[in-house]
Amino acid sequence: MSANSTDSETLLTPAEVAAMFRVDPKTVTRWAKAGKISSIRTLGGHRRFRETEIRRLLDGSAPVED
Template identity: 60%
Template sequence: MTEPTPNRDKLLTPGEVGRIFRVDPKTVTRWAQQGRIGYVRTPGGHARFRQSDIDALLAEGGAS
């Protein structure tokens, strides 16, 4: 049996990322489609964003 990974990235919705950057969730989705922000797809086809990627992007000064 394997132990759960305590440092596993939290996955954020476009709405959560939008609140962090103070933009509309559709803008976050557009950034993802343009390759400006990394994302993963859920089995249901929804985009989710890794917390560590968002934190790194904030440290760099944003997605714009």
């Protein structure tokens, strides 16, 4: 897994999220830009995603549409 934020929540990279959903990392970025999933920006401008939210989406609690 990736970096941890100050509240110790595990954050995932777009590539890690893409592997979980079996999509291209650019698709994950498009979902974030469209507001379908929330993301956090690092100081360098990279996107990170909360693992808890991604797990909920994978479990089917909140569908993601492409």
